Amino acid sequence: MKTAIFVDGNNLYNGLKQRRVLERRRRISMPGLVRHLAPEAVIKKYYSALPEYGDGALHLGFIEALRRQGWEVFLGRVQQGQEKGTDVALATDLVFLGVQGAYDRAVLVSGDGDLAPAVSRVVQMGKEVEVWSFQGLLSLELAQTAQSVRLLEEVPWEQVSYAA
DSSP: OEEEEEEEEEHHHHHHHHHHTTTEEEEEHHHHHHHHOOOEEEEEEEEEOOOOSSOHHHHHHHHHOOOOOOOOOEEEEETTEEEEHHHHHHHHHHHHHEEEEETEEEEEOOOGGGGGGHHHHHHHOOOOOEEEOOEEEEEEEHHSSSSSSEGGGGGTTTEEEEEE
């Protein structure tokens, strides 16, 4: 079974920040996270945006590290404090790659209800969609659309993070 993982970077970051996983200068190992969520993933896609203010050097360093690890990265923009373009890009890729037959199973790391219509289309095509989200960030519409939902609270974060 061909598996693709799609990560909504802003959604993941906000959940990690709210749960204080990133305190004490901790960093997430994306290879470690993939090993936990979808070790068989042949497609790895990450969606984010550069900060509106500041140089974003730390974020750019993270993005470059992802690219070196074989991730395809989409960078949207931030406008008046809101990410723009990332959800649309993720939804488009989810459907387009599904139509192409690039995957049989999609692992979606997001709780964003804006992605529910795309997930619905992919499910209608016969693809399996598993959503991973933090409990407080999971949209009811997205949860009802996917075949399975897992909570990111289940992830052993001490095993997929490291001190910076």
